[in-house]
Amino acid sequence: MQNLTPLSAQFVAHFGEMGSRWGINRTVGQIYALIFVSDKPLNADEIADALEFSRSNVSIGLKELQSWRLVKLRHIAGDRREYFEAPQDVWEIFKNLAEERRRREIDPTLSMLRAAMLETPGNEADQYAQSRMKQMHELIELSSTWFDDVQRLSPETLARLMRMGSSVKTVLDMTDKLKSVGRRKAAGEE
Amino acid sequence: MQNLTPLSAQFVAHFGEMGSRWGINRTVGQIYALIFVSDKPLNADEIADALEFSRSNVSIGLKELQSWRLVKLRHIAGDRREYFEAPQDVWEIFKNLAEERRRREIDPTLSMLRAAMLETPGNEADQYAQSRMKQMHELIELSSTWFDDVQRLSPETLARLMRMGSSVKTVLDMTDKLKSVGRRKAAGEE
DNA sequence: TCGTAATTTCACAAATTATTGAAAATTAGA
DNA sequence: TCTAATTTTCAATAATTTGTGAAATTACGA
Numbered sequence: 001m002q003n004l005t006p007l008s009a010q011f012v013a014h015f016g017e018m019g020s021r022w023g024i025n026r027t028v029g030q031i032y033a034l035i036f037v038s039d040k041p042l043n044a045d046e047i048a049d050a051l052e053f054s055r056s057n058v059s060i061g062l063k064e065l066q067s068w069r070l071v072k073l074r075h076i077a078g079d080r081r082e083y084f085e086a087p088q089d090v091w092e093i094f095k096n097l098a099e100e101r102r103r104r105e106i107d108p109t110l111s112m113l114r115a116a117m118l119e120t121p122g123n124e125a126d127q128y129a130q131s132r133m134k135q136m137h138e139l140i141e142l143s144s145t146w147f148d149d150v151q152r153l154s155p156e157t158l159a160r161l162m163r164m165g166s167s168v169k170t171v172l173d174m175t176d177k178l179k180s181v182g183r184r185k186a187a188g189e190e
Numbered sequence: 191m192q193n194l195t196p197l198s199a200q201f202v203a204h205f206g207e208m209g210s211r212w213g214i215n216r217t218v219g220q221i222y223a224l225i226f227v228s229d230k231p232l233n234a235d236e237i238a239d240a241l242e243f244s245r246s247n248v249s250i251g252l253k254e255l256q257s258w259r260l261v262k263l264r265h266i267a268g269d270r271r272e273y274f275e276a277p278q279d280v281w282e283i284f285k286n287l288a289e290e291r292r293r294r295e296i297d298p299t300l301s302m303l304r305a306a307m308l309e310t311p312g313n314e315a316d317q318y319a320q321s322r323m324k325q326m327h328e329l330i331e332l333s334s335t336w337f338d339d340v341q342r343l344s345p346e347t348l349a350r351l352m353r354m355g356s357s358v359k360t361v362l363d364m365t366d367k368l369k370s371v372g373r374r375k376a377a378g379e380e
Numbered sequence: 381t382c383g384t385a386a387t388t389t390c391a392c393a394a395a396t397t398a399t400t401g402a403a404a405a406t407t408a409g410a
Numbered sequence: 411t412c413t414a415a416t417t418t419t420c421a422a423t424a425a426t427t428t429g430t431g432a433a434a435t436t437a438c439g440a
Binding site: 246270 | 437
């Protein structure tokens with residue numbers, strides 16, 4: 001890796017190795033890592049040069065990263081080359097990634113399950129199979145609408161919620177109590 | 191696919207197609223789908239027969255599924271073959287999967303980032319790179335400890351939390367008010 | 381301990397995916 | 411419109427992953 005400090009080189013190499021586990025390939029992982037730690041937008045040639053990949057490989061990798069919304073295209077005045085950068089806000093990155101994964105990895109399954117719910121089971125085994133699919137469907141549906149909701153929270157609220165961790169339970173319990181007090185009051189018990 | 195009703199066959203085929211997106215291969219996806227919808231534990235021969243895979247392929251697939259904790263090994267009295275089934279509770283499946291993904295896909299990156307935090311940046315660009323890694327580290331750390339916490343909640347509490355969706359914000363705000371009342375009381379303002 | 385049923389390993393074939401260099405297409409400005 | 415810089419496509423080939431059947435190993439019951 002041309003011109004990379006040991007710190008960045010280590011980071012880039014790690015993303016290359018992990019790439020396959022994350023469902024992107026080595027090259028794409030490395031390109032992303034390089035862009036992520038770069039303090040200025042990079043063009044394809046700079047990337048090809050730094051990582052010693054062929055120019056076309058970089059082009060394909062950048063397209064892939066754009067399709068994942070992991071990199072943003074930027075134009076620099078007086079330069080017709082395309083420059084790429086990662087969003088500054090890591091929460092934004094996280095959300096983009098989650099949304100994209102959902103679209104590709106979850107939604108198709110939800111549709112399939114919905115279709116399966118509509119069929120009439122032919123026999124006992126089929127009936128069981130359908131009930132299992134229903135359980136799966138409910139869980140996925142619940143998690144993904146939850147995700148939609150949470151995604152709309154501001155980063156601050158979200159971070160606060162996360163820092164609360166398991167103490168949300170206490171809050172939930174507290175809410176219950178407040179609600180029941182409210183009900184009792186409304187019923188004229190107090 | 192031998193002996194599969196159209197309903198199950200559709201489900202199995204879908205898992206095969208999605209497998210690669212989910213980071214498992216087609217065969218493994220299909221084996222899992224079959225086990226998931228089956229109303230009784232299955233042995234390797236039954237699976238090989240139903241899906242028309244080679245016996246050894248099934249053996250490898252089952253090992254893979256076990257390593258993901260997606261299937262459980264069961265022994266049936268009076269039969270020395272190994273039988274496999276998926277956990278009944280879909281929440282348990284979800285949790286196992288999430289835990290395993292975290293272990294494989296997140297933890298290694300956390301370690302790498304932690305190590306990178308300890309290095310002394312050599313120049314300006316390096317300094318920026320390290321600050322980016324720090325942002326990433328904080329986000330991942332926060333999400334994963336949050337996940338640890340949430341995972342400990344009972345399925346009921348968890349489901350309730352999820353159903354609340356974005357209205358958790360209201361609850362958080364409410365908690366803030368209560369807390370400030372508490373503080374005022376403690377300070378003898380009331 | 382032996383014989384057998386069941387599972388795993390292994391070496392190879394097949395299929396898929398990644399990478400490249402060169403050629404084609406696109407684009408912005410002269 | 412033409413030119414030169416830049417990006418994309420394409421066909422080939424390299425590398426990796428997946429799937430198989432046969433052989434080896436393991437585990438069980440008599």
